[in-house]
Amino acid sequence: MxxxxxxxxxxxxxxxxxxxxxxxxxxxxxxxxxxxxxxxxxxxxxxxxxxxxxxxxxxxxxxxxxxxxxxxxxxxxxxxxxxxxxxxxxxxxxxxxxxxxxxxxxxxxxxxxxxxxxxxxxxxxxxxxxxxxxMDHGMLLIWLIFIGAWGTDTMAYTCGRLFGKRKIIPEISPKKTVAGAVGGTLGCALLMLLFGFITQTYFDLKLSYPALVLLGIFCGFISQIGDWSASAVKRYVDVKDYGSIMPGHGGVLDRFDSILFVAPVVYYVLVLFL
The missing domain is CATH 1.20.58 (Methane Monooxygenase Hydroxylase; Chain G, domain 1)
Structure with missing residues (x-):
């Protein structure tokens, strides 16, 4: 699996x-x-x-x-x-x-x-x-969405496996832990900083580091809300996955549930602050 x-x-x-x-x-x-x-x-x-x-x-x-x-x-x-x-x-x-x-x-x-x-x-x-x-520099900036969503998911999974004991919402998502949620959020902020360093060093695109940290924390939080929301809907309608189009990942919504929540956050932060 x-x-x-x-x-x-x-x-x-x-x-x-x-x-x-x-x-x-x-x-x-x-x-x-x-x-x-x-x-x-x-x-x-x-x-x-x-x-x-x-x-x-x-x-x-x-x-x-x-x-x-x-x-x-x-x-x-x-x-x-x-x-x-x-x-x-x-x-x-x-x-x-x-x-x-x-x-x-x-x-x-x-x-x-x-x-x-x-x-x-x-x-x-x-x-x-x-x-x-x-947007201008859109090919680079769009990676903020994937870092905010899948980066959070990866960091949350890793921290949850290493340190997770206390469940956060077992009725909705039994495997998710407090350590995973915190680790995912903080890890997302660190990944955002790394992205800012890479774009400034190699692509001459300077982004505000404080803004990236705040974006990372917010994306880390909202990404997990997107994930848990999708899980809540699946539990309510009694399905394990939304689909089976992606082997090992379920359907499109199973893989993009956090993307849906993170994308508008990144867009409006870019428009208003970056």
Whole structure:
């Protein structure tokens, strides 16, 4: 099992580096595909509750704005982010309510709310990956997301294995410990500092070290909230994993649950402070 996880992780890392190197357009297409799969996993998990029937077609249509955002770098058109978000939200609301009216025997307001939550949770939060990649120095800055999410996860796992005794939320995630949570957060801050040193030394990109430490602490915390939130949902709908597309890791949402929470944090810290 561990060997499968390691091999899968290494293959995933190699693919990630290749995608980021190819540019923001390729990333936009890949993120859109990943978001569609993640949304499919979320809706299928929600449907395990026999009283819930997400309006899947509305959810999948929400991938279109994400794809448009990713393809903007081709130069064929120019998007206003606020307008795109507003129009998308209006269309989603209108379509959802239309399904409730004309499909009232199958769908209800709860289904519409689950549908909207899935859109906000997966494609909307994933859009911040594209927004950061489209920034100046985006190919470097986007690594802050992966450090904040997967770096935290790795450090938390290591510290938990070495020092973990007291469980933090056994009802939700039985293997997670207080030592792991603290180690993951502090480890993330250290990894952020290392990233800042590397970018300044080798890429002539200077980032504020105090800001990176604060970003690391915040990402370390919010990353684990993302992980635990996904676990809470899985327990509620009684599934072990969201999917099985990634050997040893489960589904897209099992691997990207912390990414979804970290990406907007990194984006707004970059916009406001860095």
């Amino acid at each position: 561990l060997k499968t996880r390691v091999i899968s992780a290494l293959v995933g890392l190699a693919l990630l580096i290749a995608v980021l190197y190819m540019g923001s357009v390729v990333l936009g297409v890949i993120v859109s595909i990943i978001a569609a799969i993640g949304l499919y996993e979320f809706y299928n998990s929600a449907a395990k509750l026999k009283t819930v029937q997400p309006i899947k077609i509305v959810g999948y249509l929400s991938i279109i704005p994400l794809l448009l955002l990713g393809l903007e770098e081709l130069g064929w058109y120019k998007l206003d982010l606020g307008v795109l978000t507003g129009i998308s939200a209006c269309i989603i609301i209108f379509l959802s309510m239309t399904f409730i009216v004309f499909g009232h025997k199958k769908y209800n307001i709860v289904d519409a709310c689950i549908t909207a939550f899935g859109i906000a949770y997966v494609p909307f939060l994933m859009s911040f990956l594209i927004l950061i990649r489209n």
